[in-house]
Amino acid sequence: MNNDQYSRIHSSRNRARPWLIPALYAVAALAFGLTFPRVESQIFPGLVSKMSVGDATTIYSAIASGMIAMTGIVFSLAFVMVQFSASSYSPRLVLWIARDPALSHALGVFTATFLYALSALTGVDRDGSGKVPVISVWVVFVLLLASVAMFIKLIQLIGRLQVNQILVFTGDRGREVVGTTYPIRKSEAIKEPIDLSGMACTQTLVYKGKPRSLQAVDVNGLLGLAASSGGVIEMTVAVGDTVIELMPVLRVLGARQPVDERRLWNEIEIGDERTFEQDPKYSIRLLVDIAIRALSPAINDPTTAVQALDQIEDLLTRLGQRDLDVGAYRDDEGDLRLVVPFPTWEDLVRLALDEICFCGATSVQVMRRMNALLGDMILHLPEDRRRVLQHWQGRVRSTITRTFVNEEEKAEALQEDRQGLGVPHLNLQRP
Numbered sequence: 001m002n003n004d005q006y007s008r009i010h011s012s013r014n015r016a017r018p019w020l021i022p023a024l025y026a027v028a029a030l031a032f033g034l035t036f037p038r039v040e041s042q043i044f045p046g047l048v049s050k051m052s053v054g055d056a057t058t059i060y061s062a063i064a065s066g067m068i069a070m071t072g073i074v075f076s077l078a079f080v081m082v083q084f085s086a087s088s089y090s091p092r093l094v095l096w097i098a099r100d101p102a103l104s105h106a107l108g109v110f111t112a113t114f115l116y117a118l119s120a121l122t123g124v125d126r127d128g129s130g131k132v133p134v135i136s137v138w139v140v141f142v143l144l145l146a147s148v149a150m151f152i153k154l155i156q157l158i159g160r161l162q163v164n165q166i167l168v169f170t171g172d173r174g175r176e177v178v179g180t181t182y183p184i185r186k187s188e189a190i191k192e193p194i195d196l197s198g199m200a201c202t203q204t205l206v207y208k209g210k211p212r213s214l215q216a217v218d219v220n221g222l223l224g225l226a227a228s229s230g231g232v233i234e235m236t237v238a239v240g241d242t243v244i245e246l247m248p249v250l251r252v253l254g255a256r257q258p259v260d261e262r263r264l265w266n267e268i269e270i271g272d273e274r275t276f277e278q279d280p281k282y283s284i285r286l287l288v289d290i291a292i293r294a295l296s297p298a299i300n301d302p303t304t305a306v307q308a309l310d311q312i313e314d315l316l317t318r319l320g321q322r323d324l325d326v327g328a329y330r331d332d333e334g335d336l337r338l339v340v341p342f343p344t345w346e347d348l349v350r351l352a353l354d355e356i357c358f359c360g361a362t363s364v365q366v367m368r369r370m371n372a373l374l375g376d377m378i379l380h381l382p383e384d385r386r387r388v389l390q391h392w393q394g395r396v397r398s399t400i401t402r403t404f405v406n407e408e409e410k411a412e413a414l415q416e417d418r419q420g421l422g423v424p425h426l427n428l429q430r431p
């Protein structure tokens with residue numbers, strides 16, 4: 001992996017607080033509404049609307065009252081849908097939809113239209129002039145059109161809560177991190193494991209605080225700190241792990257001098273929840289959550305689990321073609337300076353299949369889809385990836401044999417079918 005891919009500042013550091021965007025809209029609209037009509041009347045004293053004072057007051061008041069009512073209704077429905085989707089899919093996933101900047105900007109535009117319409121009323125019939133500033137009127141209408149546009153955008157965002165859109169959204173985030181984290185494999189050569197046992201630990205960075213998630217590390221920053229100290233930095237937790245009180249986060253090995261702990265913390269991003277950006281497991285974790293929730297007795301929706309397996313297979317196929325041994329980073333002279341733990345191929349396959357195999361053991365549809373998933377990947381992926389897949393193929397078949405007592409049902413479940421219950425691969429020879 002190219003170290004420059006991690007040199008960017010993690011996006012969560014620059015992510016605006018959800019309440020800040022609407023607040024900025026509100027302050028700007030209020031200030032503009034109170035000052036612009038006055039400035040307009042001084043600069044363009046003869047530029048007035050043919051609209052009467054009474055009509056202007058009625059329009060401003062109607063827009064203001066209508067916007068505040070629409071804001072309440074729209075966001076009440078949006079939050080109800082988000083809560084419903086959280087119970088149907090995964091609360092961790094729906095949070096990403098709920099925190100979409102479009103929601104904050106929509107609330108900001110609605111609020112700005114409401115506040116500007118109210119504050120601009122002060123410019124109507126100022127000092128008993130009987131005039132209505134024309135530009136201020138057009139600003140109200142522009143804000144009204146912007147509110148309609150944001151309303152349409154909001155409907156599109158809520159439409160993403162459909163199950164197929166949720167699955168595609170999660171898969172897309174996974175494909176992004178696979179593409180930026182893992183390079184395409186150039187050979188099937190197995191890299192020698194990194195041995196740090198002979199290096200003395202000169203410093204340990206210990207976490208103190210409430211449980212939080214390791215979201216990202218700045219590889220270039222840690223490389224520079226390790227090189228300047230003459231040692232090697234070993235991350236003892238992986239991206240996505242939860243760190244708790246007194247847990248070692250990293251160790252500095254063989255350094256000539258200690259590294260400033262504040263500088264080390266500056267290169268590590270820790271937050272309240274996992275993120276997609278540097279965590280290749282997170283998308284798979286969420287897809288598995290959706291699948292096993294769909295397989296629960298309360299929902300009993302194996303088709304959703306099959307759709308989740310479509311995205312999971314795509315991610316595993318992409319990962320199987322990538323170099324997964326990317327955790328060792330060297331400086332410009334070729335010296336090892338940083339070691340970051342990453343999941344192995346076996347870890348990723350276990351995460352993707354274990355819980356779905358257990359929860360979907362009684363579903364013919366899910367078992368047939370898992371058989372097709374494993375059979376196709378065994379055919380398409382490199383030789384050294386197949387051992388793990390063949391192991392899981394045996395586990396799935398063993399689960400089917402143990403679960404289905406009836407021979408006819410067992411034979412049905414052992415078939416490969418990419419739709420679960422669609423068109424089985426009757427004539428396809430598998431290993």
